[in-house]
Amino acid sequence: MTLDMPGADLPGAADPTITDIIPAALAAIDPTLPGASAKAARALGIEAGAGQILLILVDGFGYELMMDHLGHTPTLRSVRTDIRSIHTIVPSTTSAAITAFGTGARPGATNMVGFSVVYGDGLMNLLAMEGGPAPAQWQPVPTYFERLGAQGVDCAVVSPARFAGS
Incomplete structure (x- = not known):
């Protein structure tokens, strides 16, 4: 089919x-x-x-949006022949996609299966990681950076402080 x-x-x-x-x-x-x-x-x-x-991962900045606005981005415009379109995962929510990006695993393996999920008697917000267990307890797949760090490879992630350790 x-x-x-x-x-x-x-x-x-x-x-x-x-x-x-x-x-x-x-x-x-x-x-x-x-x-x-x-x-x-x-x-x-x-x-x-x-x-x-x-x-550099820019959430919500898709290929078509970027190509439609290259006139406003001289640096990206200068490398436009090197820009590739790739596909995200399903569901294409921020929490699911960023986790897939960082782990290489699909949402079913990471438990990041949408924006929110039923947890106990309420809803767990998977983007804010509120209403459920700690991120490390919920999402079991090590990130590439954790795996590399375990091998002695230096890695750095730049993100808001509230996401440290998530």
Whole structure:
């Protein structure tokens, strides 16, 4: 059975997704790093030999929105031929997608299955991680950064302080 949705950009089985970005970047630095994927690097057109990688994830800033507004972004406009469209995961909520990006795992494995879930007698907000257990208890999959840190690789994440440890 094939799903046909005119105008929809549906991913094929071999198309890169948000879960391929960090594995591809790691492979560009060192294909032996935990989580590195030469296959993902090839799919995204990322070449080996990088000394460092800087990844910037802007939530809610999709490919079409970016391409429609390149006139306002001279830096992005200067590299427009290198910009690739990739697919997110389902559900494409912030909590599910950022967790998939950071772990390489799909929402079912990370328990990040939407914006909120029923927990006990109430709702747990998966973005704010309110109304349920601590993030480390709820989301069991180690991030790429945790796996790399365990191997002695220096990593840094820049985000608001309230997300430290999440």
